[in-house]
Amino acid sequence: MRLQAALFLLAACVPSATAVFKDEVDHVDFHHALLGIPSVDTTFFLRPSASSSASLLYTLSEKSILGAVNPRDGSIVWRQNITRSSLSAAQQQQQQQQQGFLRGSDESNTVVSAVGADVSSWSAVDGKLVWENRFAGETVADLEVLEFEDASHPATVKDTIALFAGAVGTVRRFDGGSGDVKWEFKDQSGDLPFQVLSSPAEIYYISLHSVPSKGYKIKITSLDPLTGKPGQQYVLSSENEVAGPESVLFVGANNASPLVVWADKLHKTLKVNVIGSKQVHTITIDNESGEEIRSITVHASRKLNSLPHFLVQYETESSSWADVYHVDLKASTVSKAYHLPRTQERSVFATSNKDANVYFTRMSESEAAVVSSASHGILGRWSLQSPSTERPLHAVAEVVVKGDSVALRSAVVTESGDWHLIQNGQSGWTRYEALAGALAATWVEADDQEELAHELEVEGHQSLLGAYFHRVKRHVRDLQYLPDWLRELPSRVITSVFSDEVTNLDSFGINMPVIVATENGRVYALDTGKHGAVAWSVKAAEGQGTWDVRTIVTQPGSATVYVEDGSSVTLNTTSGAILSRTAPTTKTKSFAVVKQDASSPVVIGVKEDGTPLDAINGAGFLVTLGDDGRVRGWTAADNKYPVWEFAPPEGQRIVRATARPAHDPVASIGKVLGDRSVLYKYLNPNLALVTAVSGSTASFYLLDAISGQLLHASTQRGVDTTQPIPSVISENWFAYSFYGDAVQEGDARGYQLVVAELYESPTPNDRGPLGSASNYSSLFGAEPLPAPHVISQAFVIPEPISHMTVTQTRQGITTRQLLCTLPASNSLIGIPRPVLDPRRPVGRDATALEAEEGLFKYHPFLEFDGKWYISHARDVAGLSTVLSRPTLLESTSLVFAFGGDIFASRVNPSQAFDILGKGFSKLQLVLTVVALAVGVVILAPMVRRKQINAVWKASS
Numbered sequence: 001m002r003l004q005a006a007l008f009l010l011a012a013c014v015p016s017a018t019a020v021f022k023d024e025v026d027h028v029d030f031h032h033a034l035l036g037i038p039s040v041d042t043t044f045f046l047r048p049s050a051s052s053s054a055s056l057l058y059t060l061s062e063k064s065i066l067g068a069v070n071p072r073d074g075s076i077v078w079r080q081n082i083t084r085s086s087l088s089a090a091q092q093q094q095q096q097q098q099q100g101f102l103r104g105s106d107e108s109n110t111v112v113s114a115v116g117a118d119v120s121s122w123s124a125v126d127g128k129l130v131w132e133n134r135f136a137g138e139t140v141a142d143l144e145v146l147e148f149e150d151a152s153h154p155a156t157v158k159d160t161i162a163l164f165a166g167a168v169g170t171v172r173r174f175d176g177g178s179g180d181v182k183w184e185f186k187d188q189s190g191d192l193p194f195q196v197l198s199s200p201a202e203i204y205y206i207s208l209h210s211v212p213s214k215g216y217k218i219k220i221t222s223l224d225p226l227t228g229k230p231g232q233q234y235v236l237s238s239e240n241e242v243a244g245p246e247s248v249l250f251v252g253a254n255n256a257s258p259l260v261v262w263a264d265k266l267h268k269t270l271k272v273n274v275i276g277s278k279q280v281h282t283i284t285i286d287n288e289s290g291e292e293i294r295s296i297t298v299h300a301s302r303k304l305n306s307l308p309h310f311l312v313q314y315e316t317e318s319s320s321w322a323d324v325y326h327v328d329l330k331a332s333t334v335s336k337a338y339h340l341p342r343t344q345e346r347s348v349f350a351t352s353n354k355d356a357n358v359y360f361t362r363m364s365e366s367e368a369a370v371v372s373s374a375s376h377g378i379l380g381r382w383s384l385q386s387p388s389t390e391r392p393l394h395a396v397a398e399v400v401v402k403g404d405s406v407a408l409r410s411a412v413v414t415e416s417g418d419w420h421l422i423q424n425g426q427s428g429w430t431r432y433e434a435l436a437g438a439l440a441a442t443w444v445e446a447d448d449q450e451e452l453a454h455e456l457e458v459e460g461h462q463s464l465l466g467a468y469f470h471r472v473k474r475h476v477r478d479l480q481y482l483p484d485w486l487r488e489l490p491s492r493v494i495t496s497v498f499s500d501e502v503t504n505l506d507s508f509g510i511n512m513p514v515i516v517a518t519e520n521g522r523v524y525a526l527d528t529g530k531h532g533a534v535a536w537s538v539k540a541a542e543g544q545g546t547w548d549v550r551t552i553v554t555q556p557g558s559a560t561v562y563v564e565d566g567s568s569v570t571l572n573t574t575s576g577a578i579l580s581r582t583a584p585t586t587k588t589k590s591f592a593v594v595k596q597d598a599s600s601p602v603v604i605g606v607k608e609d610g611t612p613l614d615a616i617n618g619a620g621f622l623v624t625l626g627d628d629g630r631v632r633g634w635t636a637a638d639n640k641y642p643v644w645e646f647a648p649p650e651g652q653r654i655v656r657a658t659a660r661p662a663h664d665p666v667a668s669i670g671k672v673l674g675d676r677s678v679l680y681k682y683l684n685p686n687l688a689l690v691t692a693v694s695g696s697t698a699s700f701y702l703l704d705a706i707s708g709q710l711l712h713a714s715t716q717r718g719v720d721t722t723q724p725i726p727s728v729i730s731e732n733w734f735a736y737s738f739y740g741d742a743v744q745e746g747d748a749r750g751y752q753l754v755v756a757e758l759y760e761s762p763t764p765n766d767r768g769p770l771g772s773a774s775n776y777s778s779l780f781g782a783e784p785l786p787a788p789h790v791i792s793q794a795f796v797i798p799e800p801i802s803h804m805t806v807t808q809t810r811q812g813i814t815t816r817q818l819l820c821t822l823p824a825s826n827s828l829i830g831i832p833r834p835v836l837d838p839r840r841p842v843g844r845d846a847t848a849l850e851a852e853e854g855l856f857k858y859h860p861f862l863e864f865d866g867k868w869y870i871s872h873a874r875d876v877a878g879l880s881t882v883l884s885r886p887t888l889l890e891s892t893s894l895v896f897a898f899g900g901d902i903f904a905s906r907v908n909p910s911q912a913f914d915i916l917g918k919g920f921s922k923l924q925l926v927l928t929v930v931a932l933a934v935g936v937v938i939l940a941p942m943v944r945r946k947q948i949n950a951v952w953k954a955s956s
């Protein structure tokens, strides 16, 4: 207690707002800027402008993030989120499932993307938007950049053609400079619009003409590039093989010999049509493996002037092979050139160009090889430095040929979602793009620290003498580690004197690994001490598809991931080894963790309808939200009958329920006012805040979770209930934010942040009706709980907040910060609580007494101070959840944010009052002490002699 009091004094003495300084960036924090898993066909190497010599790696990811990556180090050059923010969440999800398109051309300075109804052009160098065009109600089905020159533009501006599927199929040509539509062609025939492509002289529109009860005929219509007028049209009799769009294996590419390739359902023959001729070539598929052919992929160069060669890749469950074909343009024939032998490994192929030459790169799990399309001789072959254990999904490659030697740079996306750069077989960088789909995360529980924490806790609560003996005993026990410690001492002295950070904080729980579970079924461990490097990553889900992780619970040494289907996986947090699994049971909405003393936490699943799945023998209390829109309270020992039920008024829908964090210590039960009187806080550990909406009102209900009693209710009118309404509750206060009517009469609508504090009584030094009660044993109390006295205040904030949480420290002495994610500016801020004090005087300056308390004049507009930005100048995009965790240092709280990017930092809301700062030089201190000692040694005899002489002089 004394220690607490001392720390409290210390914390109170320092100003509450601290900033992340520039030299601390990258030191106290780390950031993984992510794109999401790169999609096949929208990932390529491209020179950003016709004049640049080096290329960048462009991708449009599964998360609809468009970005350019520097192939040298894997850093992001630029990125754009091309999901429309005006769409609702459901529409956004739909958009993400739609296919996205990304095209570029080496001669132009832009890349063109299309998702949903939008087509946009971006500067390839810096990602600035050049133009965009939207066609509501239609969906882009295909997109191509026209390679041929247009007299109206410089050679670096290329027009784009896009095919839209709506009521009818529409082909549009967009001006490369402005995005205006030059012409459009509407297909009124009722065919299924399929693809567009271009050859040097023509544009082709491909549609699928349905033949009832058979399949589809492929219809090819040529369009005049200048006017869009349809010309020649022909139909291929493919109805016996083509059952739907997925049966057509390839349409492309934009070159001299565009092709349509399809195969029958049994994968027995391949049909090839060189677009422009009506002839269909039949290729018999050689079923050499004796296994079922899973997939056939066609690769061809997209360049206008490249050789008309293409590669067909066959893949079975465990092996793959390929054949290369040449097209004779004059005779319109297709002939097999050579065969790339089957390997008992899965491999992926990539196509690259050098002038007219085409190169095919084969990336298998253990090897990379390059061949020219012209002949079968292998130009280069490298065994991979670190063979992948994951199946490669797709790859892009860049081949440089100098005389006889070739150099290869390839970027491979594996099934795990990792993006590897491999240079001549040597591993380059790896981007863990699956982390963009993080659904749950938590810090690892370290056992030794837990022990120390426990010991310190004991000492903190004992009498002075008791604590002293306890500590002596602890140190005697610690003596067993002395020999090891002595052995490490020299290196520790050296590192601690010369290292950046004065105090090595590892032993204070600052660098705790974080376990992250992602939607693609993987679990990662991030080493926060090494800038979030991935310590291990494992596939933890058994099936395919999205892994709907609900929560992760850690115990010392292991972590258990709980999934929506009721299953769970337990992993070793050191090695990532899977220790155990439980099978799926019931569809589960959430998991409640009941922490009981001295035993590992018990996890109870909650069904969709809000009933707990199990009852446990012991104390604990659950509050659930059912799908019927009611909130219920349960004792952990009974999952049949709820103790209470709360239904919002008719017409209101509950959107959110929050409770105080599990770890929410309160350092002081009252607030000391300027005149030394005390305002007692209303401290109920079982508070729950329920948000309900109806039409344009939002209501907030404060409940006691044990009795279900409504303690306080407030309603806001004129709220945009389609926007997020985040809320948070901690200690004796809660906060929420929304977009709604003005705080003051006459102001415009805006984003608001409302803070409410709960006190026992409006008068200082009065404990109200609770005065004599020693605790809040509300369930068994005969009397209903007295209602809190609520003081609230609203602030207008400059931008929306998507998620809120509160910093946590060990003892709650340090001032709290309200952590808010700002999606509009891609940042994370920590608003100091004193700024949000609802008792700030309104309409007048603070009196001397109020100023002493730290209050200052209320102003409705709350400007976000630059010092509050925890993310500093970083662009942290898409954060959906922010976690906070205490460390063994009272001053320091850990922050981890995920959802899109991954960002972690540590904050000192009341400054680092228990850590030596970076400016403190141990070396200087040591040198000073040494210099003083030397001085004393030299000066002491001199002084002594002088004194003796003085005595002699005086007496003589």
Ligand SMILES: *[C@@H]1O[C@H](CO)[C@@H](O)[C@H](O)[C@H]1NC(C)=O
Pocket (backbone or CB within 6 Å): 266, 267, 268, 287, 289, 290, 291, 292, 293
């Ligand atoms: C190839 O051979 C295997 C085994 O004989 C058979 O199952 C499969 O259907 C055949 N054909 C294809 C196209 O996979």
Ligand SMILES: *[C@@H]1O[C@H](CO)[C@@H](O)[C@H](O)[C@H]1NC(C)=O
Pocket (backbone or CB within 6 Å): 557, 558, 572, 573, 574, 575, 579
């Ligand atoms: C986890 O793995 C580490 C290293 O392989 C091992 O030392 C430890 O005993 C394992 N822990 C558990 C709980 O299995």
Ligand SMILES: *[C@@H]1O[C@H](CO)[C@@H](O)[C@H](O)[C@H]1NC(C)=O
Pocket (backbone or CB within 6 Å): 774, 775, 776, 777
């Ligand atoms: C709360 O007070 C009641 C009666 O005053 C007592 O029975 C109960 O043990 C107390 N609970 C705690 C947690 O102190």
Ligand SMILES: *[C@@H]1O[C@H](CO)[C@@H](O)[C@H](O)[C@H]1NC(C)=O
Pocket (backbone or CB within 6 Å): 063, 065, 081, 082, 083, 084, 085, 086, 092, 877, 878, 879, 899, 900, 901
């Ligand atoms: C992209 O933008 C949409 C809409 O604003 C948003 O919902 C999504 O979280 C963003 N994604 C990322 C990764 O920033």
